[in-house]
Each structure stands twice: as C-alpha cells, then as structure tokens.
Amino acid sequence: MNTAHALPGRFLSRFFLAVFLIAMVNAGCASKPKPDWNQRIGNYTFDDTVREMGPPVASTRLQDGSTVAEWFLKYGAQMSFGFGTSMYGGAGGIGVGHSVTPPPKAYYLRLIFGPDGKLQSWEKFQR
Numbered sequence: 001m002n003t004a005h006a007l008p009g010r011f012l013s014r015f016f017l018a019v020f021l022i023a024m025v026n027a028g029c030a031s032k033p034k035p036d037w038n039q040r041i042g043n044y045t046f047d048d049t050v051r052e053m054g055p056p057v058a059s060t061r062l063q064d065g066s067t068v069a070e071w072f073l074k075y076g077a078q079m080s081f082g083f084g085t086s087m088y089g090g091a092g093g094i095g096v097g098h099s100v101t102p103p104p105k106a107y108y109l110r111l112i113f114g115p116d117g118k119l120q121s122w123e124k125f126q127r
Contacts, residue, residue, distance in 0.1 A: 037122040044119040049111060065115030076105035
C-alpha cells in the first residue's frame with residue numbers, strides 16, 4: 001500500500017482548517033458592538049456623539065434651543081441589471097447593450113438633543 005499521496009491531502013485539509021479558524025477568530029475581534037441609543041437618552045450629549053462618530057453630515061438648531069443632527073451610517077446593497085443583443089456573421093460580430101444601476105440607498109442616524117444638550121430621541125432612516 002502506497003501512502004505517499006495521502007500526506008499532501010491531510011496536510012492541505014489541516015492547513016485550510018487552520019486558516020479558516022484563524023479567519024473566524026480574527027473576524028470576531030474586528031467588530032465593535034453597536035451602541036444602544038435607548039440607554040443613552042437623557043445622559044448622552046452632542047459633544048459625546050461628535051467624539052464617537054465625528055461631525056454630523058447635517059445639523060440645525062431649532063428655536064427652542066434643541067439640535068437635530070444626522071450622521072451617515074452606510075450605503076445599502078446595490079444591484080445592477082442590463083440587457084442587450086448581438087449578431088455574429090461570417091465577417092465578424094457586433095453587440096449593443098445597456099446597463100441600469102439605480103442609486104444606492106443610504107442609511108442615516110438622526111439624533112435630537114434638547115436645549116440642555118442631552119439626547120432626547122433618535123431614529124435610523126434611509127434615503
């Protein structure tokens with residue numbers, strides 16, 4: 001019985017298993033927990049949010065002294081589709097087509113801070 005061919009197969013399967021396990025452990029360490037905005041109501045300030053998330057993409061101060069600010073979170077998945085036709089003959093071929101890509105959806109976080117600067121309410125929305 002010849003076992004010379006079994007060694008590379010076992011080595012490769014163990015190698016890929018080790019790579020998979022390392023990738024799984026590393027992926028778990030890369031993410032940070034999402035904030036619980038409900039727990040932050042009443043004690044989280046606009047300045048705290050800017051320190052954590054950077055400046056908002058839009059903000060406005062209302063007459064009552066409260067501030068409404070929006071932060072960009074991420075773009076949603078995007079899908080394209082296309083259609084076309086082609087023709088091929090003895091002298092060559094030609095094809096025409098067109099693709100359509102709708103604009104991606106963007107996800108935002110809107111925070112409303114009271115006149116005292118503390119978080120009053122929040123919502124996530126998309127445009």
